Amino acid sequence: MGDDSNLNRGQWAEKSGAAKRREETAMKAFETARLEMEERDDLRTGTRETVQLLKPSCHLTQACWKSLRAHVQSCEGWTVRRRAATEEEKKKHGEKRKSTVYFTDVTYTVPRDKAGRENKKRVLDDLNESDDSYSESSEDFEAPASKRSKG
Secondary structure (H helix, E strand, O other): OOOOOOOOOOOOOOOOHHHHHHHHHHHHHHHHHHHHHHOOOOOOOOOEEEEEEEOOOOOOOHHHHHHHHHHHHOOOOEEEEEEEOOHHHHHHOOOOOOOOOEEEEEEEEOOHHHHHHHHHHHHHHHHHHHHHHOOOOOOOOOOOOOOOOOO
């Protein structure tokens, strides 16, 4: 069992079927969390909200973690990190593995553009509502005099 130099691993799958299923579960969980968080109206620019995405029982291989991280980071305002579970947390979640297991958390920081668009929309909505109660007649409005001299 010593010499592996003759093994051709080039055609081996990077991810097993089970790993792909766990990755798909993680992607679906992220998309659900993303939709819920981005639809919230109570968040202001710069607000950070963290959501636990995966428990230690959902183990992502290195290749799956890399794919998930790339997907999350491609979404504006989102970051992802893994946090090692303590021995107490392992016991609490029924994890019997002796190796390190991780919680996966995603954090959403409300981008300026999103909050800016929402604030502009609110201001415009307020203006439109106030336009209904106020009408401007042409008598109340005086056009500025032209600065061009005639002649």
